[in-house]
Amino acid sequence: MAQFTFTINGAKKTVDVPPDMPILWILRDLAGLTGTKYGCGVGSCGACTVLLGDEAVKSCLISADEVEGKPITTIEGLSADGSHPLQKAWVETDVPQCGYCQTGQIMAAAALLKAHPKPSDSDIDDYLSTNICRCGTYPRIREAIRRAVAEEVEER
DSSP states (O other): OOEEEEHHHHTTEEEEOOTBHHHIIIIISOOOTTTSSSSSSSSSSSEEEEEEEEEEETTTBHHHHHHTTTOOOOOOOOOOTOHHHHHHHHHHHHHSOOTTTTTHEEEEEEEHHHOSSOHHHHHHHHHHHTTTTTTHHHHHHHHHHHHHHHHHHHHO
């Protein structure tokens, strides 16, 4: 066991965990942030995607000792009331069917928009290619991202 301090959604959190413990379990079990989902445990599905700084990462693959002191943002950290443009666009576009992958999809989309504020459809497809939606809502995901971009432009 070792002590690690993280900034999760803007708040400091110190935990005593094995150095190789995936941050997925720190977020879910120790911080109580259950929006981040366990999907496959091997980084193939993207359900566990969070932001590490501005980068989308699979939290099942990143260990405590790799992220100490770095800011982590989960779906709960995008906005306290669901008012983030991506969250609103997801609802307005009726993206989810089963919904299991959607928090990972939204977090990957948030990283995309930080890197490419006006992404093309190809950018969207490429950037979210490692996030799997078993229900196949990819066209609505793309539409929601476009809607969020349009809302951001309107708010400026």
